[in-house]
Amino acid sequence: MPDGCAHVLQKVGWLAESPEAFQVLVLSKADRIGFPPGARIYQQGDQAGGLWGVVEGRVELHLQGDGDQGTLAHMAGPGFWTGDLAAISGGPRRIGLTAHDSVQMLRLPRSEMLRITDRDPALWRHFVRLAAISLGTAIDLVDALRQTDPVSRLAAMLLNLNRLMPTELGEVRLSQADLGSLTGLSRGVVNAALATLEARGLLQRRYKSVVLTDLAGLESLTHGT
Amino acid sequence: MPDGCAHVLQKVGWLAESPEAFQVLVLSKADRIGFPPGARIYQQGDQAGGLWGVVEGRVELHLQGDGDQGTLAHMAGPGFWTGDLAAISGGPRRIGLTAHDSVQMLRLPRSEMLRITDRDPALWRHFVRLAAISLGTAIDLVDALRQTDPVSRLAAMLLNLNRLMPTELGEVRLSQADLGSLTGLSRGVVNAALATLEARGLLQRRYKSVVLTDLAGLESLTHGT
DNA sequence: TAAAGACTGTCGGTTTTCAGACAATGGGAG
DNA sequence: CTCCCATTGTCTGAAAACCGACAGTCTTTA
Numbered sequence: 001m002p003d004g005c006a007h008v009l010q011k012v013g014w015l016a017e018s019p020e021a022f023q024v025l026v027l028s029k030a031d032r033i034g035f036p037p038g039a040r041i042y043q044q045g046d047q048a049g050g051l052w053g054v055v056e057g058r059v060e061l062h063l064q065g066d067g068d069q070g071t072l073a074h075m076a077g078p079g080f081w082t083g084d085l086a087a088i089s090g091g092p093r094r095i096g097l098t099a100h101d102s103v104q105m106l107r108l109p110r111s112e113m114l115r116i117t118d119r120d121p122a123l124w125r126h127f128v129r130l131a132a133i134s135l136g137t138a139i140d141l142v143d144a145l146r147q148t149d150p151v152s153r154l155a156a157m158l159l160n161l162n163r164l165m166p167t168e169l170g171e172v173r174l175s176q177a178d179l180g181s182l183t184g185l186s187r188g189v190v191n192a193a194l195a196t197l198e199a200r201g202l203l204q205r206r207y208k209s210v211v212l213t214d215l216a217g218l219e220s221l222t223h224g225t
Numbered sequence: 226m227p228d229g230c231a232h233v234l235q236k237v238g239w240l241a242e243s244p245e246a247f248q249v250l251v252l253s254k255a256d257r258i259g260f261p262p263g264a265r266i267y268q269q270g271d272q273a274g275g276l277w278g279v280v281e282g283r284v285e286l287h288l289q290g291d292g293d294q295g296t297l298a299h300m301a302g303p304g305f306w307t308g309d310l311a312a313i314s315g316g317p318r319r320i321g322l323t324a325h326d327s328v329q330m331l332r333l334p335r336s337e338m339l340r341i342t343d344r345d346p347a348l349w350r351h352f353v354r355l356a357a358i359s360l361g362t363a364i365d366l367v368d369a370l371r372q373t374d375p376v377s378r379l380a381a382m383l384l385n386l387n388r389l390m391p392t393e394l395g396e397v398r399l400s401q402a403d404l405g406s407l408t409g410l411s412r413g414v415v416n417a418a419l420a421t422l423e424a425r426g427l428l429q430r431r432y433k434s435v436v437l438t439d440l441a442g443l444e445s446l447t448h449g450t
Numbered sequence: 451t452a453a454a455g456a457c458t459g460t461c462g463g464t465t466t467t468c469a470g471a472c473a474a475t476g477g478g479a480g
Numbered sequence: 481c482t483c484c485c486a487t488t489g490t491c492t493g494a495a496a497a498c499c500g501a502c503a504g505t506c507t508t509t510a
Contacts, residue, residue, distance in 0.1 A: 063364075063367065063368050063371060064368060064371070064447070064448050071371065073367065073371060084357065084360075085357045085360045085361060085364075088353050088354060088357045089354060089357045089358075089361075094361060094364050095364065117350070120346075121345075121346040121347035121349065121350070122346035122349070124346065124347070124349030124350045124352075124353055125342070125346070125349045127349075127353050128313050128349055128352055128353050128356060129313065129314065131353055131356035131357055131360060132309070132310045132313045132314045132356055133314075134360055135309070135310045135356060135359055135360045135363060136310060136314075136319060138360060138363035138364060138367060139288075139310075139319050139320065139363060141363075141367050142288065142298065142363060142366050142367055142370065143288050143289060145367065145370040145371065146288060146289065146296065146298060146370065146409060148409055150496095150497085175456085175457065175458090176457080176458070176459095177457080184371060184373055185497080185498095186497065186498055186499075187458090188459090188460080188461095188497080188498075188499085189496090189497060189498080191458070191459065191460085192459095192460095195459085205458085205459095207457070207458080207505085207506055207507075208456090208457070208458095208506090208507090222289070223289050375466090375467085400486085400487065400488090401487075401488070401489095402487080410467085410468095411467065411468055411469075412488090413467085413468075413469085413489090413490080413491090414466090414467065414468080416488070416489065416490085417489095417490095420489085430488085430489095432475085432476050432477075432487070432488080433476090433477090433486090433487070433488095
């Protein structure tokens with residue numbers, strides 16, 4: 001098993017809840033690959049390449065592969081897994097993945113994945129769980145994007161980001177421009193919305209980051225006024 | 226096996242691609258239940274109740290369970306399956322489901338589902354496929370909601386709806402008010418956007434419906450510009 | 451330490467959306 | 481067949497978001 005992987009992965013995400021034998025099997029077959037900031041990990045239309053997991057750093061999810069790289073749709077940190085849809089169905093990638101920081105990734109090739117499940121079909125169950133988590137994340141995203149009020153939408157998006165890239169202090173380290181891209185709002189409106197939320201004591205604006213100080217308060221904003 | 230189910234289900238969606246033994250097993254264990262228009266099938270927060278499949282009619286997907294019933298987020302027709310996330314992870318429902326028309330549903334209880342997979346763990350694989358399809362649908366929805374231009378957003382949403390509730394002529398039978406609720410736009414803007422698309426020859430406005438006449442043209446609107 | 455670059459907070463003009471209203475039209479009920 | 485109601489197409493004023501621009505602040509690099 002690659003050194004340093006297990007301690008991270010077993011602390012975060014779905015793998016921790018799988019049987020240890022399964023963890024060992026997955027981790028021993030997975031490659032560890034590093035990417036510099038901005039590097040393309042995979043993009044829309046690529047053929048299925050297996051599962052990818054974030055070990056360290058943050059990755060950007062892109063949609064609408066406009067020939068180029070598509071627009072920034074979401075971000076995620078350690079413990080996030082992706083590629084399940086393409087890996088399972090064998091179809092082309094639906095999203096693109098790009099390194100935001102310097103990133104350490106874990107890759108389980110599709111062939112290895114199939115080999116593992118061939119040997120023990122019951123392990124499919126754990127890939128089901130993985131897909132279910134991805135689906136939950138997508139639903140959260142839809143939930144956030146359906147908010148029409150900028151303040152609510154930003155609050156929902158910040159909660160999602162905090163869930164996908166957790167820090168001890170509830171800090172979301174993203175520029176307001178990035179938040180604008182994620183929410184589909186202009187930078188000016190993002191700033192105003194952040195100011196509103198700060199005035200209500202729900203968060204603090206920092207340089208290139210936002211500190212969420214009242215998660216419950218933010219949550220209450222997202223379900224109807 | 227319930228009469229009349231197989232011929233529908235085997236024509237649409239994921240089940241058709243599964244081994245026949247799996248189809249028979251699922252269909253023989255599933256209940257068939259009818260709902261009148263507007264009836265609540267399940268709602269957010271409910272405990273996992275298994276898989277639901279649409280046999281006939283159309284269902285509404287609701288999000289943001291605002292105490293009441295939440296806002297209309299999506300619609301789907303025959304061949305659509307849902308409930309996988311809750312059924313698999315055992316957690317509470319993330320979305321609510323309501324009958325739009327008079328609806329015939331197929332329900333596979335969670336207990337039956339687990340019994341089936343206990344007997345033959347390899348069948349998990351087919352539930353993975355099911356979850357993957359749901360994830361693809363969710364990504365499509367995110368894709369549509371991320372369009373900022375009303376015309377593009379509406380075009381993307383119409384394509385999604387046509388995919389989820391296919392008719393022979395590419396007809397989406399929904400009022401402009403419903404389309405407004407689905408896209409998060411006001412009715413007036415929906416009308417204007419439809420007029421624009423009609424002027425370009427991409428669709429035809431009808432009473433309580435829209436006929437898509439140029440799917441490729443609509444598709445090209447959704448990626449950039 | 452100093453300079454350069456990037457980000458934030460804010461402003462004003464322009465464009466767009468929203469909310470509500472109205473007449474005209476289509477479809478269903480009796 | 482006629483009436484009734486829901487839906488459409490359109491318009492208005494009010495509200496909001498977008499865009500570009502600017503000075504001030506923060507961080508990093510030389």
